[in-house]
Amino acid sequence: MTDENGDIAGSSALEATGLGRKYRRGWALRDVAFRLPAGCVCALVGPNGSGKSTLLSLAADLLAPTTGILRIFGHAPSAPEARARIAFVAQDKPLYPRFTVADTLRLGRELNPRWDQRAAERVVAEADVPLAARVGSLSGGQRTCVALALALGKRAELLLLDEPMSDQDPLRRRRMMGALMAEAAEHGTTVVISTHVLAELDGVCDHLLLIGDGRIRLAGESDAIQSAHRLITGARDGLDPGAGGHTVVERRTTGRQLTALVRSATAPVGDGWIVREPSLEDVLLGYLRSPDAPPLITAGARASSRDVVR
Amino acid sequence: MVEYHIDRRSGVATYLQIVQQTKQALRLGLLQPGDRLPTAKAVVTATAVNPNTVLKAYRELEREGLVEPRPGLGTFVRRSLARPEAAADSPLRAELAAWADRARAAGLDREDAAALVTSVLDERFRDGGTAGATTVESTNGENG
Incomplete structure (x- = not known):
């Protein structure tokens, strides 16, 4: 693990410090601080309305932060150095409905100096979208593929995808993910994919960012987050899941049985408990059900000190 | 050449599935010394898993002395497990x-x-x- 982290720890694709965004109805994001190493594939997870799209829009410079700073490869989102290096596929996929797919790709070619026509055409072909079809006549899933083709054709170093798989059938989802991962393998592209269904991204992501109620709840390498937790079961009476000094994320009782999700990297949990390693989904659900549990941000995902960012 | 099948519900870590399937292919003689493993790109295109996972599996196989990377050419089988x-x-x-x-x-x-x-x-x-x-x-x- 250390050697692979050593490779990428050098540069951050995305780094936030004290980031916040307020709408008229209140704070959508608050005190957000994390870093995402370049080259990782990150799942941005959270319930609907938790602030995922706001975070992505801030990174894509479609929104300005109310507080704090966001850096893309060390640059402000509005800087030309940042804008040239990112591609954003928004949930509503703004495309010209009267253009054909071929026209749309041509537009991408004209507007982007580093355009990769082959990569873009490959995605469209993989998804069985005819080049001569008008964008307005395509299904939602097909439009998503065209938007993804534009993003990949731009040859961006950071891809921000807002729920790209939600309107895809299983076959196309698999092909799109395959194309995306191939791109990441070939060019070391950093990918951030938002979803509220983690199972969709099983095996795809090596990093995880969990947002709940506008705040970061979990950030870091998926392996590290998963292995930092234990699911313990025992009799309700006489046992204290926090006895070993562990942080108890969530506790639930069913009859005489007590189940708890604890943060316990190394210390033994104690006698009388059945201890299991939870799935990543168990961990996520535990945090989402317990809004007061302290957040976990692994060492690799911590934002560097403020003066460096400034 | 081998083709990997990733079972996402098995509970076995993805990289370990790749390691195990490679070893199985070595045991059965489907892979022999000098053969090239599929590139990370080929594996992720077919399976839609994270490329870092494939590289981690290949590093593990390399650590066990079963394969060796040749820069610019790919990863090659060093020894067989067929007995x-x-x-x-x-x-x-x-x-x-x-x-x-x-x-x-x-x-x-x-x-x-x-x-x-x-x-x-x-x-x-x-x-x-x-x-x-x-x-x-x-x-x-x-x-x-």
Whole structure:
């Protein structure tokens, strides 16, 4: 693990410090601080309305932060150095409905100096979208593929995808993910994919960012987050899941049985408990059900000190 | 060339599935010394898993001395896991087949026999016995 982290720890694709965004109805994001190493594939997870799209829009410079700073490869989102290096596929996929797919790709070619026509055409072909079809006549899933083709054709170093798989059938989802991962393998592209269904991204992501109620709840390498937790079961009476000094994320009782999700990297949990390693989904659900549990941000995902960012 | 099948519900880590399937291919002779493993790009295109996972699996195979990366060319098989001692016409297999016939004649059904075999394996391979050297030693020990 250390050697692979050593490779990428050098540069951050995305780094936030004290980031916040307020709408008229209140704070959508608050005190957000994390870093995402370049080259990782990150799942941005959270319930609907938790602030995922706001975070992505801030990174894509479609929104300005109310507080704090966001850096893309060390640059402000509005800087030309940042804008040239990112591609954003928004949930509503703004495309010209009267253009054909071929026209749309041509537009991408004209507007982007580093355009990769082959990569873009490959995605469209993989998804069985005819080049001569008008964008307005395509299904939602097909439009998503065209938007993804534009993003990949731009040859961006950071891809921000807002729920790209939600309107895809299983076959196309698999092909799109395959194309995306191939791109990441070939060019070391950093990918951030938002979803509220983690199972969709099983095996795809090596990093995880969990947002709940506008705040970061979990950030870091998926392996590290998963292995930092234990699911313990025992009799309700006489046992204290926090006895070993562990942080108890969530506790639930069913009859005489007590189940708890604890943060316990190394210390033994104690006698009388059945201890299991939870799935990543168990961990996520535990945090989402317990809004007061302290957040976990692994060492690799911590934002560097403020003066460096400034 | 091998093709990996990733079972996302198995609970086995994805990189470990790739390691295990590669070893299985080496045992069965589907991969032989000098063969090239599929590129990370080819694997992720087919399976939609994270490229870092594939690289982690290949590094693990390299650490075990089974494959070696050749810069710019790919990852190549260094040694095989196929064992002549375990081939279809080996004396060991013939002995086991004879034993299975006797077990059947004695009235054991398939599950009884499998349970018996498993318990003896557990007893004789207590040290894990996965590494090449230890397995060969304990096998010899049983013969002698």
